[in-house]
Amino acid sequence: xxxxxxxxxxxxxxxxxxxxxxxxxxxxxxxxxxxxxxxxxxxxxxxxxxxxxxxxxxxxxxxxxxxxxxxxxxxxxxxxxxxxxxxxxxxxxxxxxxxxxxxxxxxxxxxxxxxxxxxxxxxxxxxxxxxxxxxxxxxxxxxxxxxxxxxxxxxxxxxxxxxxxxxxxxxxxxxxxxxxxxxxxxxxxxxxxxxxxxxxxxxxxxxxxxxxxxxxxxxxxxxxxxxxxxxxxxxxxxxxxxxxxxxxxxxxxxxxxxxxxxxxxxxxxxxxxxxxxxxxxxxxxxxxxxxxxxxxxxxxxxxxxxxxxxxxxxxxxxxxxxxxxxxxxxxxxxxxxxxxxxxxxxxxxxxxxxxxxxxxxxxxxxxxxxxxxxxxxxxxxxxxxxxxxxxxxxxxxxxxxxxxxxxxxxxxxxxxxxxxxxxxxxxxx
Numbered sequence: 001x002x003x004x005x006x007x008x009x010x011x012x013x014x015x016x017x018x019x020x021x022x023x024x025x026x027x028x029x030x031x032x033x034x035x036x037x038x039x040x041x042x043x044x045x046x047x048x049x050x051x052x053x054x055x056x057x058x059x060x061x062x063x064x065x066x067x068x069x070x071x072x073x074x075x076x077x078x079x080x081x082x083x084x085x086x087x088x089x090x091x092x093x094x095x096x097x098x099x100x101x102x103x104x105x106x107x108x109x110x111x112x113x114x115x116x117x118x119x120x121x122x123x124x125x126x127x128x129x130x131x132x133x134x135x136x137x138x139x140x141x142x143x144x145x146x147x148x149x150x151x152x153x154x155x156x157x158x159x160x161x162x163x164x165x166x167x168x169x170x171x172x173x174x175x176x177x178x179x180x181x182x183x184x185x186x187x188x189x190x191x192x193x194x195x196x197x198x199x200x201x202x203x204x205x206x207x208x209x210x211x212x213x214x215x216x217x218x219x220x221x222x223x224x225x226x227x228x229x230x231x232x233x234x235x236x237x238x239x240x241x242x243x244x245x246x247x248x249x250x251x252x253x254x255x256x257x258x259x260x261x262x263x264x265x266x267x268x269x270x271x272x273x274x275x276x277x278x279x280x281x282x283x284x285x286x287x288x289x290x291x292x293x294x295x296x297x298x299x300x301x302x303x304x305x306x307x308x309x310x311x312x313x314x315x316x317x318x319x320x321x322x323x324x325x326x327x328x329x330x331x332x333x334x335x336x337x338x339x340x341x342x343x344x345x346x347x348x349x350x351x352x353x354x355x356x357x358x359x360x361x362x363x364x365x366x367x368x369x370x371x372x373x374x375x376x377x378x379x380x381x382x383x384x385x386x387x388x389x390x391x392x393x394x395x396x397x398x399x400x401x402x403x404x405x406x407x408x409x410x411x412x413x414x415x416x417x418x419x420x421x422x423x424x425x426x427x428x429x
Contacts, residue, residue: 004417005221008229011241011416012219015233019127019144019214021061021084021263024237026142028063028244028261029055035248037065042282048290056283060129060140061085061263062273064283069252074291076304077284077392078427079258080247081275081382082240083265083311086233087112087405089119089175091126091211096179096188104180106150106191108213109171112266116169118407123148123216124177126191131208132201141199148216150177177213215407227333227413234401234409236265239310242399242416246423255305256287257427265311265382275385284390305392306355308426309347309383310419312411313337313370313398328371330400332412335366336422339381339396346396347383356395363425365418368400 018024033039037053040046048054048068055065061084068074089108097105127144152175157163169175180190189203195211196203219231229238240261247259264274273279288298315332316324330337338356339346348356360367372378383396399419402410 004414005226007245007417007420008221008413010245011238012221012229012231014241015219015231015237018233018237019125020129020142020212021086022129022140022142022210023127023144024084024240025057025061025063025261025263028065028240029057031244031248032063032065037067042286046286046290048287058279059263059271059273062261062279064258064260064280065247066259066283066287067247067252067257069254069256071254073254074256074301075254076256076301076306077258078252078255078429079260079280079305079307079392080243080423080426081260081262081280081307081309081386082243083236083262083275083382084240085112085263085266086235086237087114087266089114089177089213091128091191091209091213093209096191097176098182102182103178104182104185104190105176106179108176110175111212113405115403115406116171116175117167118403119175119213119215120152120154122151122407124150124152124213125216126150126195126211127214128209128211130195130199130201130206130211132199132205133207138207141201143195143198143211145194145198150179150213152177217408221413223413229411229413229416230408231411232408234411235312235404236310238312238399238401238411238416239419242419243310243423246420246427250424250427252427253429255429256301258284260386262382269382269385275382276388278389280386281389302390302392306352306426307347307383307386307390307392307394308356308423309381309386309394309396310423311381311396311398312401312404313339314404315400315402315412317402323373323376325371325373328369330368330370332400332402332410333414334368334400334412335415335418336360337368337370337398337400339398340369340371341378341396344384345378345380347387347394348396352393352395355393356397359422359425363422365422365425370398 053067215232269276399415
């Protein structure tokens with residue numbers, strides 16, 4: 001099997017095992033611990049040693065890992081930032097709703113900017129975490145109801161003859177998932193009972209929950225020769241997988257390697273565990289503090305540091321090529337996408353772009369460029385949000401994909417391996 005196809009299949013397995021941001025971070029944690037990384041707590045003092053790897057988690061949904069060079073003469077930080085969350089629906093408190101004494105639906109709300117229609121008529125389930133009290137301490141437990149549990153049924157075309165002329169979906173009316181036959185249901189609290197069983201606790205023990213819908217469809221390779229990837233949550237778990245794989249395999253030389261996976265990018269990053277928090281700033285300073293260096297030395301490190309913000313990019317659409325910029329046109333399997341924005345929604349500038357192109361050349365990886373059409377507003381990502389807290393040179397990149405924010409997205413089979421190679425090159429400097 002070709003190496004890039006092997007990497008793509010491993011990435012798909014990671015995504016399948018990560019139905020929520022909490023599961024994604026839990027899987028990252030397992031990978032780090034298998035590589036010998038040591039857990040740190042923000043509530044304790046840190047003792048940092050040369051040549052060792054560490055990680056710290058926040059809110060179960062974000063993690064920052066770092067690996068120290070063997071020598072103590074540190075020059076700065078080499079950082080890659082990704083995000084663990086994807087657009088979905090969050091289950092509200094007391095969610096069960098009985099309709100016409102026949103159906104039980106779940107009350108949900110949008111999380112992020114998804115393409116609503118893509119969630120219709122698919123097998124769905126729920127995953128996330130619950131909070132319980134154990135020996136007078138609040139702890140969290142991962143939950144995933146691993147079965148085809150829900151569906152959001154479309155309205156038949158006979159009941160809306162204009163369906164194919166375009167439909168505006170109301171999240172409170174059209175997008176609530178069907179959960180059970182009311183006459184077969186075991187009464188109110190059926191979902192809570194399922195979550196409790198999954199967590200191996202009593203329903204009464206659950207004091208809080210963060211539960212999200214997820215698509216049950218498994219990722220796969222498609223195309224004549226398997227050249228495309230079709231999967232839920234490619235944005236941004238494709239970059240998460242590539243970063244974590246490269247991070248665990250690349251030993252640093254003169255820089256402290258940092259791999260950051262933030263939560264809540266899809267809703268603006270403005271949380272305690274998002275890129276717009278002090279999480280990255282706190283961790284970097286505490287590394288310096290643990291090494292007993294001065295504030296001046298720390299600031300010198302930042303001046304010689306570099307951040308790669310890795311969040312997927314729009315490829316040219318085969319049916320709508322006119323939607324892409326006339327001259328910056330990325331394609332699936334075309335390699336790393338360097339993203340530009342005149343108003344700095346992306347942080348790329350001449351210097352950081354040159355650095356990224358140099359890294360791609362050294363790694364033997366192709367690169368492409370992306371810019372929005374000048375008459376189309378673009379989205380934001382992690383780079384400019386992170387560098388507002390930690391002032392370092394930064395480039396925004398991504399892997400090319402189609403149907404971003406669809407329930408199921410499409411990417412190139414080769415591009416994950418390209419990302420692994422360039423991240424390894426970066427982290428071996």
